[in-house]
Amino acid sequence: MALALSPAGPTPDPTFQELVAARPWLMMDPLAGLLAEEVPLVRIAAAVGTPAWVYSATTLRERTRELRRALAEAGLRAKLHFAVKANPNLAVLSLLAAEGCGADVVSEGELRATRAAGIPAGDIVFSGVGKTPRELTLALAEGIGQINLESVEEAEVLSGIAASLGRQVPVALRVNPDVDPRTHAKITTGRSENKFGVDIALAPEAYAKLASLPGLTPVGLAVHIGSQITSGVAAFQAAYRRLGELVVLLRAKGLPVQRVDCGGGLGISYRDEAPASAAALAGAIRAGLGRLDVEIMVEPGRWIAGPAGLLLAAVVLQKQGLQRRFVVLDAGMNDLARPAMYDAWHGILPVAPSHFTAPVSPADVVGPVCESSDTFARNRALPQLAPGSLVVLLDAGAYGVSMSSTYNARPLAPEVLVEGARFAVVRERQGYDALLSGQHVPPWVNRS
Ligand SMILES: *Cc1c(COP(=O)(O)O)cnc(C)c1O
Numbered sequence: 001m002a003l004a005l006s007p008a009g010p011t012p013d014p015t016f017q018e019l020v021a022a023r024p025w026l027m028m029d030p031l032a033g034l035l036a037e038e039v040p041l042v043r044i045a046a047a048v049g050t051p052a053w054v055y056s057a058t059t060l061r062e063r064t065r066e067l068r069r070a071l072a073e074a075g076l077r078a079k080l081h082f083a084v085k086a087n088p089n090l091a092v093l094s095l096l097a098a099e100g101c102g103a104d105v106v107s108e109g110e111l112r113a114t115r116a117a118g119i120p121a122g123d124i125v126f127s128g129v130g131k132t133p134r135e136l137t138l139a140l141a142e143g144i145g146q147i148n149l150e151s152v153e154e155a156e157v158l159s160g161i162a163a164s165l166g167r168q169v170p171v172a173l174r175v176n177p178d179v180d181p182r183t184h185a186k187i188t189t190g191r192s193e194n195k196f197g198v199d200i201a202l203a204p205e206a207y208a209k210l211a212s213l214p215g216l217t218p219v220g221l222a223v224h225i226g227s228q229i230t231s232g233v234a235a236f237q238a239a240y241r242r243l244g245e246l247v248v249l250l251r252a253k254g255l256p257v258q259r260v261d262c263g264g265g266l267g268i269s270y271r272d273e274a275p276a277s278a279a280a281l282a283g284a285i286r287a288g289l290g291r292l293d294v295e296i297m298v299e300p301g302r303w304i305a306g307p308a309g310l311l312l313a314a315v316v317l318q319k320q321g322l323q324r325r326f327v328v329l330d331a332g333m334n335d336l337a338r339p340a341m342y343d344a345w346h347g348i349l350p351v352a353p354s355h356f357t358a359p360v361s362p363a364d365v366v367g368p369v370c371e372s373s374d375t376f377a378r379n380r381a382l383p384q385l386a387p388g389s390l391v392v393l394l395d396a397g398a399y400g401v402s403m404s405s406t407y408n409a410r411p412l413a414p415e416v417l418v419e420g421a422r423f424a425v426v427r428e429r430q431g432y433d434a435l436l437s438g439q440h441v442p443p444w445v446n447r448s
Pocket of ligand 1: 085086104127128224228263299300301303
């Protein structure tokens with residue numbers, strides 16, 4: 001019988017060999033099994049247990065350099081600001097800082113993580129639709145490089161805070177260009193029905209208002225149209241063209257515009273998507289904004305970190321249902337939420353050499369959490385996997401650990417950074433004391 005097709009699409013799933021071949025930091029060693037750079041994943045599992053996140057330092061560096069090169073080759077004066085929400089691990093942030101990345105943060109916690117990783121405040125942009133007065137005050141006190149304002153209402157709040165502190169803060173106006181990047185509805189942000197930014201038609205008035213408020217120095221515009229955009233460059237082109245027209249309009253009114261923050265959103269290939277290349281993105285920026293003599297900022301998250309990480313898990317057991325074989329992992333939707341949240345497809349590979357070449361049959365790969373949505377894959381072609389067998393879920397370096405929860409009272413999994421033949425635990429597994437800490441039972445809840 002032919003394998004049932006995955007619900008993800010009409011094309012057959014990539015094979016194990018194809019998945020490995022497309023991921024330069026992975027290799028199947030006939031003796032040691034699947035390697036992360038030069039480190040056997042069995043060694044990492046033995047050292048830290050499972051589930052565990054594993055990141056490739058080399059891949060993080062190479063992808064950052066590739067993007068930077070593409071922007072430079074397009075003749076753009078561009079700075080990268082890593083979107084911290086994709087992966088806020090301090091070692092990852094430090095590595096990216098050493099590569100010259102600034103950061104894009106969306107909360108006090110991310111601001112603190114970024115500062116703790118040694119990123120200068122001046123290289124940090126604060127984005128987000130609901131920054132609180134407390135967060136804005138902290139950002140000002142730190143000397144933040146730029147705050148991307150989402151509304152005139154927010155500008156007024158920030159102006160009040162800046163004036164009371166006697167500060168002048170660089171701000172950009174986030175514009176909603178009303179383009180449809182045709183990505184998953186839950187990660188589309190640049191349509192007029194979305195909550196983000198100021199509608200482009202209202203932007204001239206809003207920008208003039210910003211310029212009139214004490215404490216604010218308007219430096220430019222920001223846009224971010226969505227995430228995991230794989231529909232080519234058309235949506236990016238449309239957004240940057242509209243932003244370019246707006247820059248011209250604002251300047252004609254005598255308003256200064258020195259920077260355009262082009263956001264993130266460039267997609268990656270989880271299965272067989274064919275997203276635009278870094279060079280194509282750079283070309284779209286240049287086409288829309290290249291003639292305007294503006295500093296360009298780009299805020300990639302997923303594109304840099306996604307392909308640089310995986311989730312290592314062990315099989316708890318296999319169970320045969322009436323219609324389906326279930327492979328139950330010790331990782332769950334609380335660890336990697338993307339399949340449950342976005343119907344995301346992640347490649348799954350066995351780690352043992354013998355499993356790589358063994359006959360396969362369809363299986364549903366699930367986690368231990370008490371939810372039917374705790375399903376990583378349906379009808380996936382996998383060999384028989386005895387309890388204890390290791391597998392990896394691919395492309396989990398972005399929106400992996402950062403979306404983890406402790407649902408079902410499951411501690412957060414550890415994070416490991418690999419480079420060449422060495423690896424380091426960059427975040428320990430959360431202990432059960434930490435899981436329970438900070439809770440108090442008042443005496444009156446159990447009076448009998
Ligand atoms: C989430 C986000 C990003 C990063 O998006 P990716 O799809 O991970 O590249 C960049 N900028 C802003 C404002 C964001 O909200």
